[in-house]
Amino acid sequence: MSPQQTTTIALPPSTRLAREILAVDGQVPEGVLRAEIDASWRRSLDHGVGVHSQHDLGLAPVANLDLLLANNRLLLDAATAELDYLSGHQGQDALIILANADATILAVEGPADVVRHSTEAGIVPGTRWSEAECGTNALGTALVEARTVQIDCGEHFLERLSDYSCTSVPIHCPQGDLFGVLDLTRQGPLGRLQDRTALLALAVSQIEGKLFNNSYPQQIVLAFHSRRQYLGSPWQGLLALGLDGRILAASNQACQLLGSQREALLGQRCDSLLGMRLEQWLARVQPGSVESTETAKGGFFYKALQVPQRPLSVVVPAARAPRQSTQQPDLERLGAGNSRHARALRMARQGLANGLPVVLLGETGSGKEVVARALHQDSARAGKPFVAVNCAAIPEGLIESELFGYREGAFTGSRRGGMIGRLQQAHGGTLFLDEVGDMPLALQARLLRVLQERKVAPLGAGQEQDLDIALICATHRDLKAQVQSQQFREDLFYRIHGISVQLPALREREDLPALVRSLLDRLGGQGVELSSELSALFAGYHWPGNIRQLEMTLRLLLAMREAGEQELGLDHLPDNLLDELRDSAQPPSTRMRDSQSVLIRQALERHAGNVTAAAEALGISRATLYRKLKQTPP
DSSP: OOSOOOSOOOOOHHHHHHHHHHHHHSSOOTTSSOHHHHHHHHHHHHTTOOTTOOOOOOOOOHHHHHHHHHHTHHHHHHHHHHHHHHHTSSOSSEEEEEEETTSBEEEEESOHHHHHHHGGGTOSTTOBOOHHHHOSOHHHHHHHHTSOEEEOTTOSSSGGGTTEEEEEEEEEOTTSSEEEEEEEEEESOGGGTGGGHHHHHHHHHHHHHHHHHHHOTTSEEEEEESSGGGTTSTTOEEEEEOTTSBEEEEOHHHHHHHTOOHHHHTTOBOHHHHTSOHHHHHHHOOTTOEEEEEETTEEEEEEEEEOOHHHHHHHOGGGHHHHHHTHHHHHHHHTTTOHHHHHHHHHHHHHHHTTOOEEEEOOTTSSHHHHHHHHHHTSTTTTSOEEEEETTTSOHHHHHHHHHEEOTTSSTTOOTTOEEOHHHHTTTSEEEEETGGGSOHHHHHHHHHHHHHTEEOOBTOOSOEEOOOEEEEEESSOHHHHHHTTSSOHHHHHHHOSEEEEOOOGGGOSOHHHHHHHHHHHTTOTTOEEOHHHHHHHHHOOOTTHHHHHHHHHHHHHHTOOTTOOEEOGGGSOHHHHHHHHHHOOOHHHHHHHHHHHHHHHHHHHTTTOHHHHHHHHTSOHHHHHHHHHHSOO
8 A cells, every 4th residue: 555656666476476376266375475464365355356456445525524534533633743753754755644443544644745646546534445445455454453564565465556565553442442553654665664663653652542541531541561661662551540449441451461351450449550549649649750569460660641630639639739839840840951941931821820822832843732731730720621722633624613612413414412612621721722823714713703702602503602711822833924924814813922932943952961861751761861872863863853753762762672771772773763863963063053044044034134023933032133143154
């Protein structure tokens, strides 16, 4: 399964022989193909798929596609960040594909030209790549096998796909059922893909963790493993716990680690796993901190991925005060090592406390949502909802219903009983509009009225309801330039632009070692250090994916570590990532100076040479901009 039919790849002798025998005898030969490919080819024959079939997949009508995306919103929301990261770091010929449990494609990401060509092969949202319809392919076969599947050149059942290789990793929901699949497809032999499997597995682990959090927003989500270094890896177990201490959901890995069937775990109290009653544990636990315990099942390390604050004040009243007192240092740590950034965060906190909206500016992956959550947790609304909406990730036809909700029967395909919009979900708390610069113009007008009137009406409803929210927006775009080009409403710009915070790109930060230390501790790598060689490569790398890329890289390093290892080095990196770090390495001072030079030139070009406007867009003073201009080579 892949987009471009450009070059012919020499097929392995085994698959070439199997195709020749299949063409003559109409049967799959015994003992020629790998066992899993042999079984899949036989299933493909039983389904009546023709080897030479061009198989007209046909695209789903737009209305059905919108409904498909709406019905799979939970999976799409959980996978968006991982799709963004993987698509930017898997080469110039790779596609990253997300499909649901029916093998129907929900999203396709990758270089623009590769995505464009993929349409010709039917690799577009709304098409179904089940094994029964398309024969052996990584998406469909992984769902049939319920495990990671790699398809090498020639191993697809359809001969027209022989030049391509794919790797697919299944995604499971909190109840353990197959929920979807994540796939990497590209032209060429499988050998080039094998070192990517670990990255795909890590991404799926992240997605499954988010599915747990999103499925149980008012419950406790716990990660655990018998070996500390596997916390944060695809091999950690996940449990969702009710505030009465009973297990509500368990991942497949959790069942394996505990040696129990899921049915036997659900409904049980977790006291034996935690080593104490849940009330005692809640009184001392901090989200992200690693604890250990001895149980009848053996010793385990565990950490809380999610501890809802509002219910905790009822279950353990005494825990509320100390937990709130820890919030301010968390926000302050985000600005550690950069006094100007720390000052901007303090001003944002003060502005939000006084009803002013906050705009976070920065590149993709620079931690805008992390800052937004920290601001919310440090506010008087900390115990209320924090609702995040990615305006760039929701299809234009759905974003209005997502934000405002709708009454039953408001439009064809609407959910029975209607849906509460994100605005109403955030009532009393904080609404975070990520990538607000990508919001459609027509919707900007309606949002402006809501922000002015502080009232909202779902689609199909006549009566408006009061709305009480704190507003934080974020974008990687230059909103002022968008206003000038009439891509963003000027009145909405001034409505949301109360306090502006420019988040530095990772390549511009001077606190990389401290940030690495903080991320390692949060990922369960306390006491683990980077080797001097790896630290030097990190310092010279340009980090196009920013903090998100750094975190994924550290997760990969920790997952590759052997038991007892306390130093992460070059041997823990797959070859492709090591080559990327080495190729991009340059002295940190040169790296920062070059990146600053590019940013300054771009800002001045966007603002027609207006130094004041360019300095404001960059989040620096005019004096600083003039000084950097003098340092910048012509």
